[in-house]
Amino acid sequence: MPLASKPVGRRERNKQLKRERIMAAASELFAERGVDEVTTQEIADKADIGAGTLFLYAKTKGELLLLVQNSLYAEALVQGKQAAEGITDPLDAVMAIVRPVVECNRKQVDNGRTYLREIVFGDPAEPHHREALGLTIQTEEAIVAVLLRDDRTAPDAATLAHIVSAIMFVAMAPTINSANPVDDVVQEIRAQVRVILPV
Amino acid sequence: MPLASKPVGRRERNKQLKRERIMAAASELFAERGVDEVTTQEIADKADIGAGTLFLYAKTKGELLLLVQNSLYAEALVQGKQAAEGITDPLDAVMAIVRPVVECNRKQVDNGRTYLREIVFGDPAEPHHREALGLTIQTEEAIVAVLLRDDRTAPDAATLAHIVSAIMFVAMAPTINSANPVDDVVQEIRAQVRVILPV
DNA sequence: GTGGAAGAATGACCGCGCTCAGTACTGATC
C-alpha cells in the first residue's frame, strides 16, 4: 500500500461516492423528463439512498437542479469566450458569448427556465447557488473584456455588461417566450444589445 | 322596485360577493404576514368558503397574489405617469415612472418579489396574470411616451423601454437585493438607465 | 479487541397546495 498522504477514510470516500451517484441520478432524470416531472423520491431511489439522505447533499430540489445545470453552463461559457476572441466587432463578439449560453439554457426549456428562476429567487447562501452566481458574474466579465477593447464602450463596460445580463434573463425566462426557438431568442437579445452599444 | 334591467339572480350576486370576500381576505392576510406565511386554508376560512372553492376563483395561490398586487401596481403606474408629465429631462422623467413602481413593489418585499416571479414564470393564460402583463406593457408604453419627446431616443423608444423593464426586474427580484432599501434600488436602476440613454 | 463519541443515513411523518367525487343550490319549465 502506497503512503497514505491524506487521511481519507471510508467515511469520506462513501460520501464522495454518494455525491457522484446523486449527481448522476439527478442529471439523467432531469434530462430525460424535466425537473417538474421527477420526484425527489425517484432521484433518491436511482441513487440508491434514502429519501432523507438526499437533502443532506442538497438542501432543496432546486439546489439539485443548480448542481446539474451549473456544469452545462460552465461549458457554454468557455465555448463563448473562445468564440468571442476571434471577433472584432463588439456586437458580434458579445453575441458570440451570449449564443452558447442561450443554446445550453434551451437544451431542455423547462430545466433552463427553472434554473434561471432558482438563480434569481433561490437562497444565495447555498453552495450550488453561489457557484451559479459566480458563473453569471464570469459571463458579465467576459462581456466586459470584449467591451474594453472599444474606447467608446469602455467607461461603462461593467454597467453595460450587467444590462446585457438583464436582457438575456428577460428574453429566456418568461413563460411567454418559452416556445421561442434559440435563434429567435438570440435575435431578440441582439436587437436590444445593438441599441445600447454606442454607434 | 325599479325595473330589473339585468337578470342578476341570487347566483350571480353570491359569486360576486364571494369574489370580494376572497379578495379582501387574501389582501389582508398577505399584507399582514406575507404570502409564504399564509396558507390557502386560512384564506378560505377568512373568506368563509370551503378550501376547494377558493380554487374556483383563482387557479393557484400565485394567481391570488397577482390579483391582490395588480391593483397596487395599477395605482403606482398612474402616479408615475402623472409625475413624469412635468419633467423634461428624459432620465428624470423615466425615473419618475420607475420610482413608484419600485416603492409599491417593496411595500412588502416578499410579496413584491413573489409577484415578479409569478409574472415571469406563471401561466400567462390565467386572467390575473394577463392583467399583470398588461400593466407591465403599460409601464413600458409610459416610458416610450417619455422617450418620444426626444429625437435622439425616439427611433429606439420601444426597445429602450423594454430594456428598462429588464433592468427594473433584475434590480428588484433577486434574493441578493432583497434587503436593499427602495432608494438603493432606484439608484441602481438610474445608474443603468443613464448609460443607455444617448448623451 | 472494547467502549463510546461524532457523524451519517434512514424512512415514517408533516404540512402544504391542489383535486375530484359527491352534494347542495338555483332557477327555468310545466
Place this chain on the structure above:
DNA sequence: GATCAGTACTGAGCGCGGTCATTCTTCCAC
C-alpha cells in the same frame, strides 16, 4: 308547488418536498 338540468360548493384525500427522532457506521483512545 314539483321536477329537474345545470351549475357552484365542499372537504376528504392525494402527492409532493422537506424534516427529525431514531438507528447505524466509523474510527479514535485505551
